[in-house]
Amino acid sequence: MPAQPCNRRSAPLTPKRTTRSSRAKSPVPSPKRKAPASKPAAPKTKKRADEASQKLLNVVLKSLDGDKAENIVAIDLAGKTPMADFMVVASGRSNRHVTAIAEHLSEELKKHGINGRAEGLPQGDWVLVDAMDIIVHVFRPEVRAFYNLEKMWGDGAAVAAEAV
Numbered sequence: 001m002p003a004q005p006c007n008r009r010s011a012p013l014t015p016k017r018t019t020r021s022s023r024a025k026s027p028v029p030s031p032k033r034k035a036p037a038s039k040p041a042a043p044k045t046k047k048r049a050d051e052a053s054q055k056l057l058n059v060v061l062k063s064l065d066g067d068k069a070e071n072i073v074a075i076d077l078a079g080k081t082p083m084a085d086f087m088v089v090a091s092g093r094s095n096r097h098v099t100a101i102a103e104h105l106s107e108e109l110k111k112h113g114i115n116g117r118a119e120g121l122p123q124g125d126w127v128l129v130d131a132m133d134i135i136v137h138v139f140r141p142e143v144r145a146f147y148n149l150e151k152m153w154g155d156g157a158a159v160a161a162e163a164v
Contacts, residue, residue: 056134060131060136067104086135090138092139095125
């Protein structure tokens with residue numbers, strides 16, 4: 001019989017043994033695995049904004065109204081997108097006014113424990129303030145007319161036109 005390779009981890013191959021695995025066949029068949037019990041499907045989107053988002057919306061609207069923002073529109077996004085519950089769109093009269101509105105809004109949010117990030121402050125044409133459940137867009141009137149976000153998201157009813 002020719003010499004067969006030997007591996008230290010397993011016994012050498014013999015005419016009866018043709019593989020190097022050490023699996024022994026058991027006379028008892030292994031039990032079949034059951035599929036895991038399916039959990040009830042969680043709702044994909046919220047139908048209505050929760051109370052905390054509603055309070056935060058009131059804070060945002062009051063801040064915008066106090067800073068003399070124009071054409072304030074709040075759009076309910078709950079159930080349409082998971083990114084936020086509300087979107088607020090407002091206008092400022094100039095670059096400096098838009099920047100001041102956004103900075104004051106960020107300061108007001110910090111007083112309520114929310115770190116609202118603002119983007120677009122150096123230019124002052126369009127400033128976006130991310131307040132967790134609420135996204136605030138502050139535009140110059142020309143830029144707002146160009147992008148027309150209300151039309152894009154406007155299939156949802158506007159929640160408020162001015163501060164509560």
